[in-house]
Amino acid sequence: MQCYIYRSKHRHQTYLFLPKKGDFSExxxxxxxxxxxxxxxFTFELNDTRKLMLADSAEVLRNINENGFFLQLPPGDKTRF
Incomplete structure (x- = not known):
């Protein structure tokens, strides 16, 4: 799956992973x-065996498939959205 990564300009080290570029509809x-x-x-090819620095690739894929996106928070951040 091609994955498109957006960073928040307001929240340090906070990223959204999307399956379609610029599509925040989900x-x-x-x-x-x-x-x-x-x-x-940036964009990259995401699969369940790809190594990611702060997240498990299988979990990212599952979240994108189930919810339409994946939210990555900074390490240790327990913020509830």
Whole structure:
């Protein structure tokens, strides 16, 4: 799956992983507001064996398939969205 990564300009080390570039339609409006302005960072091919620095690739894929997005928070951040 091609994955598009957006970083929050307002929340340090907070990223949204999306399956379609620029398509935030599956992200809840309340999360979009909390996330703030999104800046496109990069794209990559995501599969369940790819190594990611702060997340399990299988979990990221599952979240994208079930919810339409994956939210990555900074390490240790327990914020509830």
């Amino acid at each position: 992200v809840p409006e309340s999360l979009v507001k909390l996330f703030g302005e999104a800046e496109f960072s």
